[in-house]
Amino acid sequence: MFVAAIAAAVLQSVPAPTPCSYDREAMLALSPQALDQDMEGGWRPLGNRRECRDTAVELLAAYRKARWRDMTSDQLHTNYWHEGQVRAALGQTDHAVRLLLAGVSPDPIGDGKADYAIGTVAFLLKDRAALQAARDRLAAVPPPPGFEEDAARFKAQYGRELSWPLNLDVLDGFLTCFDKPYDEAYSRDCRP
16 A cells, blocks of 8 residues: 555656657657658647747757768758748747848758748748748749659658649748748648
8 A cells, every 4th residue: 555655656746748748869869861851740739839839949959969960961051941941930020030030041952942042031031022032933843754754753651742843832822821920821721
């Protein structure tokens, strides 16, 4: 009886996991690809829950600090970009803009990523003309060789269509919902 009482007291003193808790060591041990692209086991389950977004940005920043040597340049830029997106959803515009700009590769390869980034920052800074200009530049980017095959693989893997240019629908959504907060304007409800 005494042992049962002690066990019950110990169990009551151990805090229950919260919806935003995660195994920090396990997350930091993930490969950069797994942390970013595992839609059910990386950072995204936290980032997709409004109440866990603070936790998601802390995880992304901690991962980058701990693992930057293991990350390719693209993975590092993507990590900055995703932290910036989550901070934008949190309404932390100044911090988000700095991270989003850090998320743009300094070696543009003509794939439209820079225009998408410029358009996103223009939206956050409420510069409609710059957003429209970035959207128009992005719309003019030709698809890379092999895009149709890549789109078919993407659909097979994720069950979603991939259209070119990538993220044009996001910039169109920002234009459609220009006066809305980032989180709402980024949603599928604002996209054509």
